[in-house]
Amino acid sequence: MSMMDQPLLMTEGLGKSYGRQLGCRDVSFNLYEGEVLAIVGESGSGKSTLLQLLSTQMAPTAGRVCYRMRDGVTRDLATLGEAERRFLYRTDWGYVHQDPAMGLRMKVSAGANVGERLMAVGWEHYGRIRKSAQSWLERVEIEVGRIDDSPHTYSGGMRQRLQIARNLVTEPRLIFMDEPTGGLDVSVQARLLDLLRNLVAELGLAVVIVTHDLAVARLLSHRIMVMKEGRVIETGLTDQVLDDPREPYTQLLVSSILPA
């Protein structure tokens, strides 16, 4: 079995309770390289909780998350030291927040935002950092002439694209996204989704994306997980689940009777 056939990310019996309040429970799945997994479900169903557990921003109260590191060794993420965990987070992973201000450094220029991860891994050549920042701005369709501008001067859609460039500059293999198209106008959303879809395919990224919007899930994801009250109630290929849902709850979601 080649390395590519091994999962990139694995979870077993993953759960989190906030005291007596259940966040999510008994989540197990594998994610392979290049695979896009959408997590959908109504508000409060545990989507963000799960994403934070997967990305080690929060420790689970049950189960575990394992990840195949760049050296090919699969590690239980709970056993990583803080330095290793932070290094993983800013090199082989990306995290795209719904609110770009959470994922950007608003005090520095767009170029510095994109270059930050490179400097964090030891790049000390200004010209090379800048060149890399320029090429990533181009890839996310931001005019290179805006490289020295503050993200404050960017539109919502541009900020989101900048956040994506900032994450991709170290060529991560896995990206987490929490409602990346959340606060955007419909036309801006469409452009961002288009861009995301192309980048994900070109770069062969694995993605875990949380979304309320089933259209987003349909456009971007290969597989879908439907959550309700902290549990995964249905999972499968996105088209199959959306075209032919088995669970009554998913049927309601798909028929838009429930606000997702």
Next chain:
Amino acid sequence: MNAPAYNFAYLDEQTKRMIRRAILKAIAIPGYQVPFASREMPMPYGWGTGGVQVTAAILGPDDTLKVIDQGSDDTTNAISIRKFFEKTAGVATTTTTSEATVIQTRHRIPEAPLQEHQVLVYQVPIPEPLRFLEPRETETRRMHALAEYGLMHVKLYEDIAHHGHIATSYAYPVKVNARYVMDPSPTPKFDNPKMDDCPALQLFGAGREKRIYAVPPHTTVVSLDFEDHPFERYRHEAPCALCGATDSYLDEVVIDDRGGRMFVCSDTDHCETRRADGHRGVQPEALA
């Protein structure tokens, strides 16, 4: 002599011991900011209470103290700190760098090379070099602990992007002993190379922020930079108008009410010593 109401050098022995422990820890971990229980001093924070507490903790009766502010021994701030220790510790004071055993400074490192028996005490307003980009204290502490210093280069990157060169000219960040990044604030970057491999002990006290850090004698201190934008010392391209020095840090001073200006050594003791030795600039009497 000692004013009877005070303990030697104002602080009580208990407090001095506490500060000395912080100093020892700071020396053991060069560049690391050690928290300490900063005390109220009979002067405002802006006057360098951190430096004053460090000086008070290390001063002995045989010490000779020099105090400079912007390189000058004669500013209000320098004079009052000097007087404070004359009064509370009864120590000898001097303006001559080579005669001092303890030098408290706000902005400058003297031009005369420091020696092994000397201690340089810096008054520091803001000890945290990462704060500019990361205001969260919990996060900056973690960054120091894990030696995650990419953000310092983000700051330098911004400088070059906006000014074409590294425009930071004060509080220029350094890496100490190949480990901790430190803010030498608020000295001009001209002085940074003097910190490297310096024979004297360098102590930094931040009163309001309750931090002490240190560079032990003969420790490497490297100014951060980019391969293609290396660190550069900066001084005005001019000789000192008073003593003719071409290698000292200069201040620009206004000499009349018609907009006349000239450049003179910021280190007044250095300048006076040179003039006493017969060196002359183009306007040796201008400020007399």
